[in-house]
Amino acid sequence: MNDTSLIQDDKEVARELMAQIKQDTSTIASRIDTTVGVKSEQKLLVAEHFSETGLSVDLLRALYRQGFEKPNPIQKSAIPHILSKHNIVVQSKSGTGKTLAYTCGILGNIMAGKEAQAIVITPTRELSTQTAKVISQVAQYLGVTVFLALKGEITTRAINEEIIVGCPGMILSLIQNRKLGYKGIKMVVLDEADALLDITCSMGAQTYQILKLIAGAQMIFFSATYSEERKHTIDFFASDAIKMYEERNGKPEGIKLFYIEAEGDNKRKALKSLYEYLSVSQMIIFVNTKATVNYLRKKLEDDLHSVSCLHGDLEKEERDKAVDEFNKSNTKILLTTDVFSRGMDIPQVNLIVNYDLPIYKGVASTQTYIHRIGRSGRFGRMGFVVDFVKGDECEAYLGFQNELKFASKKFTIRALEEVAEEMV
Structure with missing residues (x-):
């Protein structure tokens, strides 16, 4: 070669x-250090503090307790838009702290003690489990709870947690079985959006159904890659979204x-x-x-x-x-x-x-x-x-x-x- x-x-x-x-x-x-997070000594961090992104005092305290001090470029750019309730599309390379970015945005926009208000959709069981853990680590200080929707886990009660994390098939099943009320959902995050919007597989079809049900919710898309086809799909669901695409993958x-x-x-x-x-x-x-x-x-x-x-x-x-x-x-x-x-x-x-x-x-x-x-x-x-x-x-x-x-x-x-x- x-x-x-x-x-x-x-x-x-x-x-x-x-x-x-x-x-x-x-x-x-x-x-x-097996904690998922961006530490202050790592080179991705920038000078601005989280206090300048518009987060509440309680949320800032929660971040500091978890060891987060300064936002990286993705967090600095995305959090203010999410807090402003904009639909947003972010292309970020792997390992740039996107989970914390949308975690901060969600926790800044929902209220503790109310019904389900935010859904985070991921393509795999493993990523759902990790994401729920990261969100819970910060949410615990705010009295906000997280429900991890996993296939094979039997749920007989109505889901009252404020944040729901899971794969599209399980989340759609909970909605269809009336375990999860979707009318109070204000935000939906697609983590690995390019995979979730692949209409050629069942996962893509399930994601489409969820997005149609909660069409009035704030839509947040994160992925390291976006094909032109996925960009057109996102425009269909959120034509007014703030777009942060890189020039090329x-x-x-x-x-x-x-x-x-x-x-x-x-x-x-x-x-x-x-x-x-x-x-x-x-x-x-x-x-x-x-x-x-x-x-x-x-x-x-x-x-x-x-x-x-x-x-x-x-x-x-x-x-x-x-x-x-x-x-x-x-x-x-x-x-x-x-x-x-x-x-x-x-x-x-x-x-x-x-x-x-x-x-x-x-x-x-x-x-x-x-x-x-x-x-x-x-x-x-x-x-x-x-x-x-x-x-x-x-x-x-x-x-x-x-x-x-x-x-x-x-x-x-x-x-x-x-x-x-x-x-x-």
Whole structure:
């Protein structure tokens, strides 16, 4: 493959990756912080304080108790518009604190002790669980409660919590079964809006129904990527929305991209070598099929690695357990399909491996690639990505680089082994 990084040979690239990821892992080990939030020492933060965004004194106190002191650029821009009850569309790269942005907006606009007033819709069970936790951490100081709507959880009572978080299917079911009154809903947030508005799947159709039911509510859309089709859909529901689009989709800043050429059984051998020679804090391995998850899990466990696994066919208890184990660092490897590619924050993850590139039936998905690699480099930290590229994927991979305007650096496993031997 033609590569713009040929000023470095394979060993130099391998040496760079090994040294930088080792340094980052040492930093994580010295100050692990599993709280989702933007801390004052991180470089995404700007000078303005939350007190200048229009938040109430009580909400400011709640933020300070949680350790939040200064808003980052996304929060600084989005919060005032949400507080002003504007419909708003925000495009923000992964790890930029969007959850806190709309959390502040919601808590600034609703009242404690009243009926359900805000709905937050996400595409996955895992993201819903994480989002509800983040909102609850701030809301608890204001007397505001959060209901987490999860499939499989039986709800016999009427829902009186002020904020509802869940996937579109479950939220729509609660409305249709009259467990959730929607007439008092003043705000709706679509977190990962591009996925939620995909009318080609049931999730998109369910989201459409919810938006039509609460057509008079304030609509807030967040995502790292927006296709032109999604932009037109948003215009249909909220033509007057304040739009904060980036000029083009791009990779999150601070993420270093590398690739190796491998296919067949050599991919598995390369994966084993990466884990053996790189000093990784935690890593996420993305694959395209459930069968590959099961295959690699057996191979990794045979090599005595502890692995958490996620795919759509797992029972909810299994999925919850996998995320919890990985979040608590009980396992160092998460092996997953794209069910985990959106929005999830595990701060100690510093390596993403695209064992399979997001190419489906010959079609490459740049948006999925952006969401996958955004699981590292969270909140201004450095992150690393190693892509496995097969011979017939070279053209598609170059397409990723051209569209996102980045150059990925090539190395070989042999070069990595030689560098490791030199360091002994």
